[in-house]
Amino acid sequence: MNILALNWQDLKNPLSGGAEVHLEELLRRIVAHGHTVTLFCSNYAGGPTEETIEGVRIIRAGNRYNFNLIAPFHLRRLVAKEKFDLLLEDINKIPFYTPFYLNLPTIVIIPHLFSTAVFQEINFVLGSYIYLAEKPLTRIYRGRRFCVISESTAEDIISRGIPETDVSVIHCGIDAALYNNDHGYKKYDYPAVLYLGRIKKYKSIQHLISAFALTKQKLPQARLTVVGAGDYLPQLKQQARQLGLGEAIDFPGFVSREKKVEFLCRSHVMVYPSLREGWGLTNIEANSCGTTVIAANSPGLRDSVRDEVSGLLYEFGDINRLAERINYILTDDVQREKLEQGGLEWAARFNWDAAADKFLELCMETADSK
Numbered sequence: 001m002n003i004l005a006l007n008w009q010d011l012k013n014p015l016s017g018g019a020e021v022h023l024e025e026l027l028r029r030i031v032a033h034g035h036t037v038t039l040f041c042s043n044y045a046g047g048p049t050e051e052t053i054e055g056v057r058i059i060r061a062g063n064r065y066n067f068n069l070i071a072p073f074h075l076r077r078l079v080a081k082e083k084f085d086l087l088l089e090d091i092n093k094i095p096f097y098t099p100f101y102l103n104l105p106t107i108v109i110i111p112h113l114f115s116t117a118v119f120q121e122i123n124f125v126l127g128s129y130i131y132l133a134e135k136p137l138t139r140i141y142r143g144r145r146f147c148v149i150s151e152s153t154a155e156d157i158i159s160r161g162i163p164e165t166d167v168s169v170i171h172c173g174i175d176a177a178l179y180n181n182d183h184g185y186k187k188y189d190y191p192a193v194l195y196l197g198r199i200k201k202y203k204s205i206q207h208l209i210s211a212f213a214l215t216k217q218k219l220p221q222a223r224l225t226v227v228g229a230g231d232y233l234p235q236l237k238q239q240a241r242q243l244g245l246g247e248a249i250d251f252p253g254f255v256s257r258e259k260k261v262e263f264l265c266r267s268h269v270m271v272y273p274s275l276r277e278g279w280g281l282t283n284i285e286a287n288s289c290g291t292t293v294i295a296a297n298s299p300g301l302r303d304s305v306r307d308e309v310s311g312l313l314y315e316f317g318d319i320n321r322l323a324e325r326i327n328y329i330l331t332d333d334v335q336r337e338k339l340e341q342g343g344l345e346w347a348a349r350f351n352w353d354a355a356a357d358k359f360l361e362l363c364m365e366t367a368d369s370k
Contacts, residue, residue, distance in 0.1 A: 001367055002083060003030065005039045006075070006098070007090040008067060010058050013044045017198055018281050019092045019111045022149065022172055024056065029356035030363070031055035038082075040075065042067035068094050072101050079104065086367040095137050099144070105366045106144045111278030112153045112300055138162050145366050147359065149279045152299035170359050172281050173352030178257060179288040185265035191215075191222040191330040194267035194291075196260060197282055199230030204273040204296070206239055207319055213243045214323035219330055222248070227263055229254040264289040268336065269329040272301055275316060280304035283311065284350055287343030292336060294325045310346035311339060 005027060011020040027037050032055070043049065043060035050059050059078075062070040078084075079102060087104040089096060092111060099106070138160040146167045148154050154169050193212060195205055205226060212224045226236065226249060233251065240249045255263070264270065270286040270293045277300035283293045284304055293311035295301040307313045312329070314321045329336050 001085040001363065002036045003027075003038070003086045003088060003363065004075075004078065004084040004104070005037060005088040005090070006071070006096060007039065007041050008092050008094075009044070009064065010039060010041045010060070012047065012053075012058075013042070015044070015064065018172075018278065019090060021281070022111065022278075023088075023090050023109065025173060025352045026356050026359050027056050028054045029353065030360055033360060035360075038078070038084075040071070040078065068096055071096050076101055086363055088363075091137070095140070097140055099140055105369060106141075107362065107366050108141050108144050108146045110146060110148050110153060110157065112148075112150070112156070112276055145362065147362060150300050150303040152303050153278060156299065168358075168362055170355055170362070171350055172279050172284070173355040174281070174284050174288055174347060174350045176288055176348075176351060179261060179264070179285045179347075181265045181290045183262075183265070185262055187268055188223075188266050191219050192267040192269075193222065193224045193326060193330075194227065194263055194270040194286075195225070195272070196227040196263060196270060196286075197272070199226070199228050199233045199236065201232045201235075202275045203230075203232075204275055204316070205232070205236055207273045207317060207322060208271050209236060209239050209243065209245065209249065210319045211322040211326060212249070213245060214320070215326050215330070216245065216248060218327055222330060223250065224248060225250045225252065225263060225267070227252055227255055227260065261289060264291055267291055269294055269326060271322070271326065272296065273316070273322065274298055274301060277301050277304075284347050287311070288347035290340050290344060292329060292339035292343050294322065294329065306342070306346055309339070310343040 007023055009016055011024045031037050038057045040059050042062050042064050047060055061074050084104055087102060087106045088109060089098055089106060090109040146157055146162055148169055149172050151169055154167050157167055158164050195208055215222050237251060240246055264286050270291055272280055272283055272295040274296060276298055280301040283295055286293050287310050293305055295305045295313055296316040297313040298316050302313060305311045305313055312325050314325050
């Protein structure tokens with residue numbers, strides 16, 4: 001097959017995240033099976049307009065602010081010039097509405113829909129734009145195949161009117177060659193709590209810092225490390241200072257993959273307090289490194305954590321309950337080690353090769369249905 005993929009950005013973009021990891025892990029494996037893949041996405045400062053990475057041809061145009069406006073022109077020109085068998089449209093926040101101008105068998109890839117959660121992240125004007133742009137999605141894309149990464153997102157899509165038969169759930173994989181503890185890292189000699197991911201308001205790291213202040217009252221030696229970069233970082237640092245936690249919370253910023261693995265292995269617990277996620281890949285990565293997790297009982301996160309098996313869930317926004325869960329993990333070594341073992345077994349179920357095989361099967365079915 002000759003496949004055209006569409007995403008807001010690619011993995012080399014400094015603002016890329018889990019959606020880009022997910023799509024490109026699949027695309028590389030599709031190429032390895034002998035198919036041809038072109039990824040069209042926005043450009044970034046200093047980015048080449050075209051290059052090939054691990055067999056995937058990447059074409060970049062515009063920028064993150066105007067990409068959805070210029071995409072139709074470029075896509076029509078690409079499709080007129082080449083014969084594509086299939087379109088993969090990855091929708092992250094704002095749809096491209098390709099059914100209006102492209103006539104190709106299509107798989108719509110959706111990590112998760114924001115709905116009203118978008119107002120937790122940005123101002124009302126921009127939030128309204130994204131909310132209203134997302135609103136007619138299921139009506140416009142009706143008749144296309146949908147691929148989602150969690151049961152929560154599948155339920156959301158189906159509740160909006162997409163037939164269940166058109167929705168496939170294919171979980172993310174994990175790079176077990178990277179996310180493991182083959183180096184034999186030992187846990188820190190102090191109670192160590194970790195957050196690892198993008199620093200965005202809707203990720204609700206502010207809840208974790210508030211809960212950690214309660215944890216410090218019972219475990220004065222505990223430390224929290226918040227790893228990652230993002231526009232909400234200044235507010236979190238200010239919150240830490242206001243709570244008198246300046247010396248107890250580290251903000252190392254963006255780190256290498258190797259350092260990321262070290263943090264995951266050496267911490268006693270990783271916390272994911274987000275309002276909504278597509279899946280919660282970091283939960284599986286932590287489990288694979290031998291670390292248990294605590295996550296909000298939110299869409300996506302509740303799918304990537306097996307409560308009382310690979311980690312613990314708490315109701316989103318319940319600061320006191322989150323603090324209780326953290327204290328429980330940090331003070332009960334027997335239960336923590338039991339959850340760590342359960343997490344290792346849970347994480348072993350996920351790999352990118354298996355995910356790509358299922359996805360490729362869906363691609364071939366969709367292309368053949370034309």
